[in-house]
Amino acid sequence: GDTRSSARTTTDLIAYKNVNDLPPPKAMMIQIDQKNEAVLLPIYGIMVPFHVATIRTVSSQQDTNRNCYIRIIFTVPGTPFSPHDTNSMKHQGAIYLKEVSFRSKDPRHISEVVGAIKTLRRQVMARESERAERAT
Amino acid sequence: MQNPGQLKIYSGGILWKKQGGGKAVEVDKADIAGVTWTKVPRTNQLGVRSKDGLCYKFIGFRDPDVASLTNFFQTNCGITPEEKQLSVSGRNWGEVDLNGNMLAFLVGQKQAFEVSLADVSQTQMQGKNDVILEFHVDDTTGANEKDSLMEISFHIPNSNTQFVGDENHP
Numbered sequence: 001g002d003t004r005s006s007a008r009t010t011t012d013l014i015a016y017k018n019v020n021d022l023p024p025p026k027a028m029m030i031q032i033d034q035k036n037e038a039v040l041l042p043i044y045g046i047m048v049p050f051h052v053a054t055i056r057t058v059s060s061q062q063d064t065n066r067n068c069y070i071r072i073i074f075t076v077p078g079t080p081f082s083p084h085d086t087n088s089m090k091h092q093g094a095i096y097l098k099e100v101s102f103r104s105k106d107p108r109h110i111s112e113v114v115g116a117i118k119t120l121r122r123q124v125m126a127r128e129s130e131r132a133e134r135a136t
Numbered sequence: 137m138q139n140p141g142q143l144k145i146y147s148g149g150i151l152w153k154k155q156g157g158g159k160a161v162e163v164d165k166a167d168i169a170g171v172t173w174t175k176v177p178r179t180n181q182l183g184v185r186s187k188d189g190l191c192y193k194f195i196g197f198r199d200p201d202v203a204s205l206t207n208f209f210q211t212n213c214g215i216t217p218e219e220k221q222l223s224v225s226g227r228n229w230g231e232v233d234l235n236g237n238m239l240a241f242l243v244g245q246k247q248a249f250e251v252s253l254a255d256v257s258q259t260q261m262q263g264k265n266d267v268i269l270e271f272h273v274d275d276t277t278g279a280n281e282k283d284s285l286m287e288i289s290f291h292i293p294n295s296n297t298q299f300v301g302d303e304n305h306p
Contacts, residue, residue: 013226014225014226014227016224016225016226017225019176019222019224020177020178022224023177024177024178025176025178027282028282028283029282036226038226042283042284042285043251043285044249044250044252045193045195046181046222046249048248048249049225049226050226050227051226051227054228069286070283074228076228076291076293077293078265078293091229092295093293093295093296093297093298094229094231094293094296095230095232095290095291095292095293095296095298096228096290096291096292096293097228097229097289097290097291098289099288100285100287100288101285101286101287101288102284102286103273103283103284103286104283104284105282106282109282109283110283
């Protein structure tokens with residue numbers, strides 16, 4: 001049971017409580033964990049999780065050398081309609097990760113990742129706004 | 137940035153050899169500035185920071201290895217490894233910590249990730265509050281990486297006082 005629901009905002013969402021809750025590492029590539037609503041990014045040999053609610057947009061691009069690029073933009077205070085605005089006071093003084101870009105050798109994997117992040121994000125946002133509405 | 141190989145930890149320092157030959161990493165005991173252990177999913181990561189500011193990471197250690205190697209580092213090298221905890225909460229706000237060539241992003245005092253500034257090809261300020269780091273993408277060392285990090289940017293709100301007025305950060 002979630003007893004904090006009335007005070008809860010999307011930024012309170014937690015991907016994992018414990019290191020061992022993370023999915024077993026596969027290849028060093030971007031992974032989506034539907035169950036924990038997390039996107040895992042390979043940064044210097046470690047899979048780093050980000051809750052999908054911290055992601056604002058995701059897009060991909062392909063160049064003429066068949067390289068594929070993915071760009072993930074996170075929510076930061078001061079962006080219009082960002083869920084942070086209501087409670088950015090809570091994290092005063094914090095530094096935000098704003099954006100990451102990866103190059104990939106596998107365009108199909110990247111388009112799957114982009115699609116999966118968008119779908120997951122939509123689901124979580126819909127659920128959270130419903131929760132917020134019910135709380136008021 | 138992940139390469140299989142063999143690591144030798146002996147009284148003189150550490151020596152790592154890439155599987156099938158080629159690249160080797162050697163850090164003499166006298167050049168070790170610090171050693172860290174980090175629990176990562178399913179395994180443990182050893183971090184060796186050298187005095188010239190570089191940091192080497194090795195994974196594949198079982199829990200019993202951590203205990204015995206900690207002991208070894210203490211008795212043979214006079215180095216006490218530090219335990220570094222990993223943040224897995226999935227948040228994108230926290231603190232930036234600079235140590236030698238390493239930039240760590242900390243969430244709730246735990247490390248979410250770490251990048252090496254030695255691999256940064258360019259830094260840029262965007263507006264007043266954003267810092268962009270661009271990374272060299274090295275096709276040789278990244279051979280086992282399907283997706284490689286190219287760029288990362290941090291948003292530093294005006295409310296942050298850590299890096300006020302520091303044009304060169306980071």
